[in-house]
Amino acid sequence: MSNYTGSVPDTARKTDWRTRAACQDVDPGIFFSALSEETAKAVCRSCPVVEQCLQFALDEDIQFGVYGGLNEDERRSLRRQAVRRQLTTEELTERSRYARQPKEPRTLAWLFEINTIAAFGDHLTWTGPNKAKFQGRTYTPKQVAFLVGRGRPATGILRSTCGTPECVRPEHIADTAERHRMTPEVDAA
Numbered sequence: 001m002s003n004y005t006g007s008v009p010d011t012a013r014k015t016d017w018r019t020r021a022a023c024q025d026v027d028p029g030i031f032f033s034a035l036s037e038e039t040a041k042a043v044c045r046s047c048p049v050v051e052q053c054l055q056f057a058l059d060e061d062i063q064f065g066v067y068g069g070l071n072e073d074e075r076r077s078l079r080r081q082a083v084r085r086q087l088t089t090e091e092l093t094e095r096s097r098y099a100r101q102p103k104e105p106r107t108l109a110w111l112f113e114i115n116t117i118a119a120f121g122d123h124l125t126w127t128g129p130n131k132a133k134f135q136g137r138t139y140t141p142k143q144v145a146f147l148v149g150r151g152r153p154a155t156g157i158l159r160s161t162c163g164t165p166e167c168v169r170p171e172h173i174a175d176t177a178e179r180h181r182m183t184p185e186v187d188a189a
Contacts (some may be wrong), residue, residue, distance in 0.1 A: 022047035032065040042114040044069030046127040069100035112148045124166040145170045
């Protein structure tokens, strides 16, 4: 006698880190094409589970595509470093963060574009590293935004003028000189 009940087995994947991945609604083809590798990596840089994704790719020895923000050659290199240097999990995570950074930004505007996402209202949030390197110089996210928006280096300290400290929309940032110009002068009469 058969135990078949006629019901369909539950084939839904259990909830795990993949349900929070930034790539959920992105064409998977970009993760397997050399032509769109930078686009795929930009998606990964904004992903809240990028470390889990990379660990999955390393554990499963995935040979193709961008996983965890790294392509197959970068993952292979990271795996070799981990073995040779007997890296701790923390050291491996730090090296993967470094490897995930864009290699050679084409322009400062490009660097800004791939490292920002729209936030609530009309704000932009920086998703890249805390310090961005471009043509041998290191910039903070606000410095990148200011240079892109104004075309000149900032004078003094950069601050958000919109009330949202993490906002990097160029129109929402002012340097010391601009803030002094915005402050109404009080008559000494």
